[in-house]
Amino acid sequence: MMVLNTAILGITVLIYLMIIFYLGWLGYKRTKGIDDYMVAGRNIHPYILALSYGATFISTSAIVGFGGAAGALGMGLLWLALMNIIVGIFIAFVVFGSRTRKMGKNLQAVTFPELLGRRFDSRFIQGFAGILIGIFMPLYTGIVLIGGARFVETTLGINYDVALMILTIIVAAYVITGGLIAVMYTDALQGTLMFIGMAILLVFTYIRLGGVVEAHQALTNMAHLVPESLVKGGHMGWTAMPAFGTPIWWNLVSTLVLGVGIGVLAQPQLVVRFMTVKDDKALNRAVFVGGPFILMMTGVAFTVGALSNAYFFQKKDMISLAVAGGNTDLIIPEFINSAMPEMFVVLFMLVLLAAAMSTLSSQYHTMGTAIGHDFYRQYVKKGKISHTVDVTKIGIALTILASVVLAYVLPISIIAPATAIFFGLCAAAFLPMYIGAIFWKRMTKEGAIASMLVGTLSSLSWIAFVHAKEAAPLGISQALFGKATLLTGTWTVVDPILVATPLAMLTAIVVSLATRPGATEHLEKCFHNIK
Incomplete structure (x- = not known):
């Protein structure tokens, strides 16, 4: 394990944290009302939007978790990088x-x-969506915490539990106080730092392996x-796709590539x-920053993850998994x-x-607003309480606690699958x-509710x-029916997204x-100025 120069490390981290807390304070000072806290005043600069979106999307789950998955499965994961750019940036920004x-x-x-709730005039939709986010997003937050804490643990040689708590406390401090303005300001700085770091990582990796062609040939x-x-x-x-139709192919294509590549649209x-942002021009400008950012983040992580096998084989006569x-x-x-x-x-x-x-700051903010604003204020209290920001802060605190607990108890190699x-x-x-x-004026409240329930339950x-x-590890099927899975063969490796999402879509249309x-009148209000 590498022993870092304590003085250099300490000074670097201190400067970084000082800037982060300054941006958090700036967000706090500029947060005057509910729109500022919830949607950053609807006036964010395109550059900040693009980097905040990208930095929120690309977390330690992408760099550590999916980079590690590429170390095991190979460069076939680069299809996910392509999906992230086409679906996660272009379609998401331009179409949606x-x-x-x-x-x-x-x-x-x-x-x-x-x-969603106001479009379909349904407090149930808003409340159900809010509680669903509040219950299940801590799983995602927990694995992001794991990714950050594991690197700090490996780099500094400190206890994993200590690393986890330090990371949690720092993020919680500026999210709870500054709202989405603070989150997006800090995201922009963090996104810039991530871009520079990943670019340097790619260059150093190829230098260590003797060049681009040499590195890929060695891996082949x-x-x-x-x-x-x-x-x-x-x-x-590691430079070939898995055999078509095999369990690893289904895991790579249906779970990792399609599961994340399509799921990003509904995050x-x-x-x-x-x-x-205030207008469409800002959204379009953000594409030109977001696209290269996502390419650098995911493309480098997946490439380096796979190439780590060549490096470890040269230096230790072992593959990365070993x-x-x-x-x-x-x-x-x-x-x-x-x-x-x-x-x-x-x-x-x-x-x-x-x-x-x-990513954590955005997740905590989202979970807090889902519980405090969407579920408690709008659904439980029917919009009658006025202290939305205060209730949201309590929601943030509760979800932080849940995500920390999960980060302690989740098993190894969990980051990519949980994402x-x-x-x-x-x-x-x-x-x-x-x-x-x-997109569809004819979609009804009943269709929306049925779709949401069918999608969730399936x-x-x-x-x-x-x-x-x-x-198999959950053991619910084993306990109830005496077998690990109800179906056998290929079905057991087909990801839920390929079954549940089409069912929910069909339900939405039919109902x-x-x-x-x-x-x-309500539809005219919803679609005003939307062509």
Whole structure:
């Protein structure tokens, strides 16, 4: 384990934290009302929007978790990088962003659940969406905490529990006080730092391996070193896609690539970003910053994760999984600490702290508003209480506690799978309803509610009873029916998103066509100025 120069590390981290807290204070000073706290005053600069969106999207789960998954599965994961750019940036901003921003302004919505609830004139939709986010997003937050804490643990040699608590306290301090303005300001700084760090990481990696062509050729030549257990699952080498239809192919394509690549469209903490700018021009400008940012973040993480095998084989005669003791979440931290210069390790620790803090701050803000504003104020109290910000801060505190507990108890190699689970659940529960809300005037409240319930229940049921990766360890199917999964064969490796989301979409269409549309006046208000 590398021993870092304590003085350099201490000074660097101190300067970084001073800037973060200054930006948090700036956000606090500029937060005057509920719109400022919830949607940053609807006047955020395109550059800040793009980096905040990207930094929120790309967390330690992408760099550490998915980078580690690439270390095990190979460069086939680069298909996810392509999906992230096409779907997560271009389609999200250009196709969904403009309509979301306009409808959010028309309805004076300040959260994603509120946008859906007001579009369909349903407190139930807003309350159910809020509690769903409050219950399941801590899973995603917990694994982001794990990613940041694991790198600090590996780099500094300190106790994992201590690293976890330090990270949590720092993020909580500026999220609770400064709202979304503070979150987006700090995101922009952290996103810039992440871009620089990943660019340097890519260059150093190729230097260590003798050049671009040499590095990829060395990795290609290692195909015979794939462990037998992975070969049986369909692994064909780190520069090749897994064999079509095999368990590893289904895991890579349906869970990691499609689960995250499509699920990004219905991420509450990302959708709300579209409501923070004043016009479509800002959204379009943000694409030109967001696209390269996502390419650098995901493309580098997945490439370096796979290439770490070539480095460890040259230096230790071992593949990455063996060096990390079978824990894919440790592959990237081990590679950074082993292959990179000491000063870069300090920089990259800040990059991962930035990645973790930017995503965590947005997640805490989203969970707090979901519980405090959407569920408690709007659904339970029917909008009657006025202290929305105070209740939201309590919601943030509660979800922080839940995510820390999960970060202690979740198993190893959990970052990438848990991310895919949450993204897939959001896609099934929210995406059909969200698409109908902003694109289809004929979609009814009954269709939206049915879609949300079918998507949620079918996704969770598939996880609990069919998808072997979760169903087997959960043991619910075993306890109730005496077998690990209700279905067998290929079904057990098909991700829930491929079953639950189409079911929810079909439900939305059928029920909407079978029920009466909403009042014309309400629809005109929702779609005002939306072409």
